[in-house]
Amino acid sequence: MKNIQILPSLLGADFGRLADEIKRAEASGADALHLDIMDGHFVPNISFGPDVVALAKRVAPEFYRNVHLMMTRPDLYLDKFAAAGAQTIQIHVEADCDIAATLERIRALGLRNAIVVNPETPVEKSEPYLDKADEVLVMTVHPGYGGQKFIAGCLSKVSRLRLMRSELDIMVDGGVNGETAVMAVSAGANMLVAGSYLFGKANMKEAVDDMRRNTNV
């Protein structure tokens, strides 16, 4: 079993205290910060842009930055997010661009890449790109908002990918809490994004420690 990585999603933070919230996530012992970029077109919500990625780099330079682009045209923004300090850039297979070329371009920028699959998208759509992808993100909610309910039916995609690739990094995002984290890891995920659950805890470190312990099976 691969080591489990835990990534608090900044979307669940108090936006009035972003710098402190980034430091709190780092101090929790989590592995990386997940930053959700929403363009108001690919998803019906707008979150934040490269300036917040740059803020994360400034206040917590050693805390790895995993950037999830929920954008119709992620290919047009790669340079901006790379310059802001993104270390992994994740693009949706449903995006309106040349997916293979965009994955390659992310690597050419010296970054890790990932392909993301929405709940209604068959996992087979991601399979032509597995040789070009460093990780696959299986969405377990419809993207756009934090605090939604985990869609357990998406875990069959995780299991299928794990059977196909024992070494692939497989992430789940959406509705992850103490219980659904265990379900996701049992299905084969090794990277867990959690927004409202972790940022909603007064003691995030305790929640991260618990999640690590409970998924270490």
Ligand code: DX5
């Ligand atoms: C959903 C985002 C998620 C979101 C998860 O569109 O991609 O990363 O922050 O939030 P929770 O963990 O609250 O479901």
Ligand code: ZN
């Ligand atoms: Zn996300």
